[in-house]
Amino acid sequence: MSYPYPLVVFDLDGTLVDSAADIAEALNRTLQDWQLPRVPEATVLTWIGDGVRRLVEQAFDAAGSAVDLDKVMPGFMRHYEACLLRSPRLFDGVTDTLAALRERAVTLAICTNKPSALVAPLLQHFGLQDQFALVLGGDSLPERKPSGAPLRHIAAHFEVAVEAALMVGDSITDYRAAVDAGMPVALVRYGYPRGLDLNNVAAVAVMDDLRELLAL
Missing domain, CATH: 3.40.50.1000 (HAD superfamily/HAD-like)
Structure with missing residues (x-):
């Protein structure tokens, strides 16, 4: 047919x-690197879909952080790769x-x-x-x-x-x-x-x- x-x-x-749990874990490890609180997976779900930079941007905006994203992204990418096949x-x-x-x-x-x-x-x-x-x-x-x-x-x-x-x-x-x-x-x-x-x-x-x- x-x-x-x-x-x-x-x-x-x-x-x-x-892959939501793994993406959330990578993001939360990144937030912790910058002494920011972890966020629930359900919240991260609402940020997924527009690419990694936009994901990180929304998380740091929500945390009230004004840190330069260019400084954050290399660390996030390391965590993202480390968490990729986690679960x-x-x-x-x-x-x-x-x-x-x-x-x-x-x-x-x-x-x-x-x-x-x-x-x-x-x-x-x-x-x-x-x-x-x-x-x-x-x-x-x-x-x-x-x-x-x-x-x-x-x-x-x-x-x-x-x-x-x-x-x-x-x-x-x-x-x-x-x-x-x-x-x-x-x-x-x-x-x-x-x-x-x-x-x-x-x-x-x-x-x-x-x-x-x-x-x-």
Whole structure:
């Protein structure tokens, strides 16, 4: 059975991988380095999605710190790398869904705002490194999500019209990127969907389980 989208582009954190606890720990270690109080994981969840610098910026703003971010980021990146494989897990149905789409000759790609150097080790940890024909991190191109530029770049790379491809994500950042690119979007409910009303959104599908993608 053929699939309606020849190219499916996935977000990573919050869509394929639950990495919130590890990101929160890296951020909290960074806050402690600057004698600032740790924050709950639930709070960190509301800051994930716009890239690491924006994540750290929001945390330090919330702590009332005016320290220069350029001085903070190297330490954060060390913690981020150290915590990367601490306790990440794949969301339910991810492995099955990727395999089923590959069986239907669908090209799979990743478009994440995670630094590209940290994407490969994470995919390798789960044995998923061979599933994706292209992986873009938050620093792979001059622009990142919510710009639609990365999605347009991926579609052009595979010579697929943007409107014929599908973006799968969990956050308002993913949604805005898809809208900006003119790419249909499917959203998951289980991720980190801050600022996004999933009951009133123009999406191809809003899913509780990634396997629902296979029924499109």
